[in-house]
Amino acid sequence: MNLIVAVDENWAIGRGGDQLVYISADLKRFRTLTTGHPVILGRKTLATFPGGRPLKNRRNLILSATPGYAVEGAEVYADVGSLMEHAPEDAFVIGGESVYRALLDRCDTAYVTKILASYPADRYFPDLDKLPDWQVAEEGDVLEEDGVKFRYVTYKKK
Numbered sequence: 001m002n003l004i005v006a007v008d009e010n011w012a013i014g015r016g017g018d019q020l021v022y023i024s025a026d027l028k029r030f031r032t033l034t035t036g037h038p039v040i041l042g043r044k045t046l047a048t049f050p051g052g053r054p055l056k057n058r059r060n061l062i063l064s065a066t067p068g069y070a071v072e073g074a075e076v077y078a079d080v081g082s083l084m085e086h087a088p089e090d091a092f093v094i095g096g097e098s099v100y101r102a103l104l105d106r107c108d109t110a111y112v113t114k115i116l117a118s119y120p121a122d123r124y125f126p127d128l129d130k131l132p133d134w135q136v137a138e139e140g141d142v143l144e145e146d147g148v149k150f151r152y153v154t155y156k157k158k
């Protein structure tokens, strides 16, 4: 499976239940890469979407162990085992922290947007540069939007 994430210089990904910063070019790239593929996300990340609604044009597979929790237009799985029975190989894991950590070992490609700044944060992604089984496959040029510098880096599992 694939994963897609935006991290700052400390591999931080969120604060107070929200993203650290919104970069419209990055959101567009997220849409391009994930449209037509199933997305896998946690209950709390779903809550950050407009109206708490699933993403359009994609199968939304939500992880939540909350009894009775259901979402119109999405599938809810109570544990990784039952999720994996229904998650195709072309799925994208889209967060948040707990879901990335639960599924990192099942992914072989990571589309990382590296934001060249650091922010106060309370959610983090594992530092792939320190994990021996991951390596950089492709590194894009530094881009800039509204004064925020970032680059797209693709990691592959060795």
Ligand SMILES: NC(=O)c1ccc[n+]([C@@H]2O[C@H](COP(=O)([O-])OP(=O)(O)OC[C@H]3O[C@@H](n4cnc5c(N)ncnc54)[C@H](OP(=O)(O)O)[C@@H]3O)[C@@H](O)[C@H]2O)c1
Pocket (backbone or CB within 6 Å): 004, 005, 006, 007, 012, 013, 014, 015, 016, 017, 018, 019, 020, 041, 042, 043, 044, 045, 046, 048, 063, 064, 065, 066, 069, 077, 078, 079, 080, 094, 095, 096, 097, 098, 099, 100, 102, 123
């Ligand atoms: N920068 C990025 O690219 C990016 C992407 C996505 C999210 N984020 C940020 O990440 C933060 C949210 O991350 P988070 O870790 O707090 O929340 P999360 O991973 O989005 O959702 C956590 C919830 O998912 C369910 N869950 C997770 N693992 C599970 C498992 N193994 N089995 C069953 N249910 C499971 C649980 O729901 P129940 O409590 O219902 O059991 C858990 O409370 C936000 O700040 C968000 O903005 C950043």
